[in-house]
Amino acid sequence: MNVNRYRRQILVKELNEKGQHILSKKHVVIIGIGGLGSNSANILVRTGVGSIDIIDYDLLDLTNLHRMSIFNEKDGGKLKCKILEKKLQRVNSEVTVRGIKKRITKENIESAVRNADVILDGTDNMETRFLINEVAVKNNISWIYAGIHTTVGMVMGIVPKQTPCLKCISHSIADNKTGEIPVLGNLPVTIASIQCTETLKLLLGKQLFGLITYDIWNQRFEQINIKRNPECICCGKELFELI
Ligand SMILES: [Zn+2]
Numbered sequence: 405m406n407v408n409r410y411r412r413q414i415l416v417k418e419l420n421e422k423g424q425h426i427l428s429k430k431h432v433v434i435i436g437i438g439g440l441g442s443n444s445a446n447i448l449v450r451t452g453v454g455s456i457d458i459i460d461y462d463l464l465d466l467t468n469l470h471r472m473s474i475f476n477e478k479d480g481g482k483l484k485c486k487i488l489e490k491k492l493q494r495v496n497s498e499v500t501v502r503g504i505k506k507r508i509t510k511e512n513i514e515s516a517v518r519n520a521d522v523i524l525d526g527t528d529n530m531e532t533r534f535l536i537n538e539v540a541v542k543n544n545i546s547w548i549y550a551g552i553h554t555t556v557g558m559v560m561g562i563v564p565k566q567t568p569c570l571k572c573i574s575h576s577i578a579d580n581k582t583g584e585i586p587v588l589g590n591l592p593v594t595i596a597s598i599q600c601t602e603t604l605k606l607l608l609g610k611q612l613f614g615l616i617t618y619d620i621w622n623q624r625f626e627q628i629n630i631k632r633n634p635e636c637i638c639c640g641k642e643l644f645e646l647i
Contacts, residue, residue, distance in 0.1 A: 405498060410452055423608050424452060428498075430607045433457045433520040435508055435536060437484040439471035439592025440550050440599065441526020445501075446474050447600040449492040453607070455500040456492075459516060460485045460526075461507040470589035508532055510647050513539050522606050523547035524599060530579045537562070537570040538644045546606045550599040551577070554586050555621035557595030561602040561612040564639060568630050571638040573615065576630075591620050 405428050407414065407421060414421045432453050434441045437460035445458050464472075464479045464487065479487045489503030506512060508527075513535055517523050523545055525533055533549060540547040541564040549560045549570055558577070562569050570577075595618065602612055615628040637643045 405452070409498075413451070418610075419604070419608070427452050427604070427607055428454045430521045431455045431457075431519050432522050432524060432603065432607075433459065433517050434524040434526050435459050435516075435532065436526035436528065437462070437472075437488055438468070438526055438528055439587065440552060440596050441524065442472045442474055442484070442488060443593045443596035444524050444526060444550075444600050444603075445488060445492060446495075447597060448603065449496045449499055449501060451600070451604065452496065453499060453603075455502070457502045457504055457516070457520075458485050458488055459504045459506050459508060461505055471587060471592045473593060508535065510535060514543065514647065517543070517545060520545055522603050524603060525549045525551075528585055530577070533570055534574075535646050538638060538646045540564060541569055541639050541642070542644055542647065548599050548602050548606070550595055552585070552587050552591050552595050553578070555588050555591060556617060556619045557591055557598070558615065558617050559595060559598045559602060560615045561606055563606070563612070567612065567614070568632045569636060569639040572633040572636045572640075573630055576615075588620065594618065594620055 410424050413419055414424050430453050434445050437458055448456055462484055463481055464475055464484050466480055485503030485505055489501050492501045544564050546563045551558045605612055613627050614630050617626045634640050
């Protein structure tokens with residue numbers, strides 16, 4: 405590893421050179437390349453996380469560009485996972501970036517995340533998030549939930565059996581199923597940045613915050629301390645319904 409390229413962030417005591425070496429050995433899987441997934445992949449590649457799988461099956465559309473800073477108009481109509489792999493590999497040749505064309509299902513999710521140190525949620529639907537939650541709890545893999553809607557984003561790092569899982573807090577998360585999700589273009593990169601900070605802390609074995617919410621229009625940041633539900637069917641009773 406060329407330590408020198410990271411020297412400005414190694415000066416940050418929360419990371420330091422030892423932490424940089426730890427990051428270079430870690431493997432992260434990002435499920436979904438939208439406003440969150442693309443920005444998080446971009447950040448983690450530049451930060452020097454050793455290997456990153458980015459999983460998505462969709463093509464880039466012009467309507468994506470207001471919130472995905474790494475793509476441009478020439479990328480329109482191409483597979484997001486493959487373009488992102490190419491662009492990010494050029495950013496940092498010391499890390500391994502793999503763009504994987506796949507729609508995550510209950511049949512393929514376990515093999516997709518098998519070697520992950522952390523899974524990042526870059527999806528836009530609760531169905532896939534609950535699938536990630538189950539496979540993460542079942543296989544004891546930490547993951548970072550993140551969601552965005554209009555001007556508000558949410559992030560929560562989940563360490564199975566130690567912190568509340570998504571099912572524990574499902575009553576407090578709105579499921580906006582219908583139609584396109586409205587979102588201000590500069591919100592995802594902000595929430596992705598928070599998601600990546602929590603990812604780095606997980607990879608370095610540091611303490612996480614609970615549920616974080618940020619309203620970028622009203623500049624309101626909140627940390628909500630929540631507790632595990634001992635009766636949770638997922639992390640409490642380990643009744644896995646989806647996989
Ligand atoms: Zn739970």
